[in-house]
Amino acid sequence: MSRTRQSPISLEPDGTIWVRSMAVRFTTPYASGELKHDWNKLCYASAGVLRVVTPDGAWVAPPHRAVWVPAGIAHREETRGGASVRSLYLASAICDALPSECAVLNVPPLLRELILEVAETSVLDAAQPTQRRLAEIIVDRIALLEPKASQVLPMPRDRRALLIVQHLQNEPSNGESLSILARRAGASVRTAQRLFLSETGMPFAQWRQRLRLLVAMERLGAGLNVTQTAFEVGYSSVSAFVSAFRCEFGVTPGQYSES
Incomplete structure (x- = not known):
């Protein structure tokens, strides 16, 4: 069982919207069907443990970690118990410097606060200078992170x-x-x-x-x-x-x- 705070994400990036967000709280074990987006996705587990599964492997994010899922990759999301997940969806136009494969990433305090901020505002519109700068900072912060190989199970x-x-x-x-x-x-x-x-x-x-x-x-x-x-x-x-x-x-x- 889950509760979402935002409406479902548009399937395709739209116009000047560079970042969308979704906050989900799972109160029981959960397994999604197959997911696939034209957005790049950062799934941040603020509580509980999130597993992202593709044909190539399983990426496990404990609290205060995130799973990066590039656009176009078919995947499933699973939790074994309660979990709170905040996901950012980033348009590919701003993600050239970001990983081209799935990865588990540490989420340092600054990036955590940025994720929580966007989860409150729902979208970042590049037509708004303040929101554009915030989106660019988020991308810069993600680009600095080193993937955690020990939290990946290759298949x-x-x-x-x-x-x-x-x-x-x-x-x-x-x-x-x-x-x-x-x-x-x-x-x-x-x-x-x-x-x-x-x-x-x-x-x-x-x-x-x-x-x-x-x-x-x-x-x-x-x-x-x-x-x-x-x-x-x-x-x-x-x-x-x-x-x-x-x-x-x-x-x-x-x-x-x-x-």
């Missing part, structure tokens, strides 16, 4: 690898070896290893750990405690989970939950 394209992916997404605590998972998907273990490395850029063991930790991030964001999260995503001890989480994200699960 393989091969059908057999995707069967393994689907199985592990449904059951992240699954501890079966790759040879068992591959055989179930109709591939040899060597083929599966090759597919994950060539199509995701990651060895399978690293990919599975990334999946577990991103699922953990979502569950912690939905209010689950550290111990329960550790066991639900397949760790045999809380200390091993805390160590892996800190190594991947730079903070402990407890620090993340308190942020």
Whole structure:
């Protein structure tokens, strides 16, 4: 269930409007259908955890992060629990310096305040000098941000690898070896290893750990405690989970939950 504060975004950029906004509050888990816009989109999670999924991967934005989705990319949006999301839609004419691929971005305080300001005013019209300058500042701030690679789960394209992916997404605590998972998907273990490395850029063991930790991030964001999260995503001890989480994200699960 969700509540939106603004009316739906026009499908096509219009005239001198450079930026539109939409604020949405999800009170229960949510999964959109396929979305595709002629606008470039910055989805900012001010509370809760947002997941953006494309055929190439999943981008997970915990609180005070954002997912950048370039115009024309088909995607879905998901939350596992309550979340507040403020989205900016930017006309392509002002986005030449911005990423051409999806990315998870940190949102520093200045950009956060700019997003909240636009969410209140709804649109930025380039015909209005003050609004034009504000749009240009937003673009400049986004262009300075470095993508967070640890919060992206790249996806393989091969059908057999995707069967393994689907199985592990449904059951992240699954501890079966790759040879068992591959055989179930109709591939040899060597083929599966090759597919994950060539199509995701990651060895399978690293990919599975990334999946577990991103699922953990979502569950912690939905209010689950550290111990329960550790066991639900397949760790045999809380200390091993805390160590892996800190190594991947730079903070402990407890620090993340308190942020």
